[in-house]
């Protein structure tokens with residue numbers, strides 16, 4: 001590191017001891033980072049080619065209002081997404097509020113009363129439990145007569161094929177597969193693993209709709225679940241594919257039939273994709289998608305860098321610094337409330353927005369203990385931006401993700417370490 005860079009880090013609050021400690025880790029990860037860059041190169045070309053093919057042009061950036069009939073930019077975005085994911089069609093809308101909403105639209109659009117939904121990968125993401133009705137909730141699928149069946153993973157984290165086969169019956173209509181671990185302890189599935197599961201399911205009943213909750217997984221691998229047989233892939237634009245620019249939105253890509261069913265649910269039966277004004281957001285969604293491969297690469301590097309640092313300090317990290325990654329989430333198990341809090345405060349301190357506020361644990365709705373959250377994001381709640389949170393209960397795990405640029409992610413992680421050093425929790429020899 002040259003003197004000028006060292007100096008600005010010092011001015012920004014990072015000591016030489018922390019810089020040197022982290023610098024060694026970064027050097028040891030050089031080959032890993034090179035492979036991530038290579039993958040982002042692949043993703044970048046994939047996205048640009050989809051934009052070239054669909055003649056993305058300045059006229060597409062003009063917004064529509066009201067009904068949004070003939071919004072060429074909106075239609076172009078959807079064709080680009082369909083090409084990036086190699087699907088027949090796509091629904092990409094700023095009106096989709098969040099990932100949970102996108103999944104709700106995909107599920108409720110494709111399921112009918114009397115159908116059964118199957119999760120062959122254990123319990124779904126917390127918010128989905130209310131949507132399905134595992135946890136009773138107003139307007140859940142259960143209230144509309146859609147039943148749910150779940151097959152848990154085997155103790156070693158693999159698929160329980162015999163139990164999955166036994167769970168599939170005449171009423172099974174849709175299989176939901178969550179790619180990312182979310183906040184569970186299981187591992188995230190690779191696209192290849194998801195492909196094996198889908199092949200098994202299609203081998204039993206080729207007509208079953210296989211849907212993948214792709215949240216946090218986009219662009220982490222060169223291929224997506226739709227490349228290995230998924231009929232439908234769903235995610236949030238304030239995570240990876242929005243590239244940090246999309247201010248809101250979600251996507252559903254898949255077969256023409258699945259996307260049409262979802263569109264009839266998002267707007268109205270008979271209206272579908274024809275309506276929905278883009279309100280001036282087309283350019284931002286396209287530019288965000290353009291940036292998404294490199295932004296996701298930055299988030300991945302940040303996660304691996306943090307894993308390397310905290311692992312060397314003796315903390316349990318998952319995934320560890322060596323294993324392959326299939327999403328951008330990193331967990332660090334601190335076994336100490338103080339350490340968890342200082343880590344989050346460090347992330348906050350390094351944020352471009354709200355750096356001056358101090359995160360405090362608070363009794364967040366839906367949790368049985370206090371939760372601390374650190375985020376200083378340009379887009380509220382965006383988890384492709386560097387952000388961390390942790391429930392204040394043993395084993396005091398910090399979950400963090402994001403980093404729009406690698407230099408910022410690196411700075412945030414170094415600040416978290418600096419905070420732990422300054423608090424006397426970590427001693428760098």
Ligand SMILES: *Cc1c(COP(=O)(O)O)cnc(C)c1O
Pocket residue numbers: 098099100101125127178179180181182213215216236
């Ligand atoms: C983020 C996420 C969701 C949806 O969450 P929202 O907060 O509603 O955007 C669903 N599943 C997984 C695995 C996620 O990571």
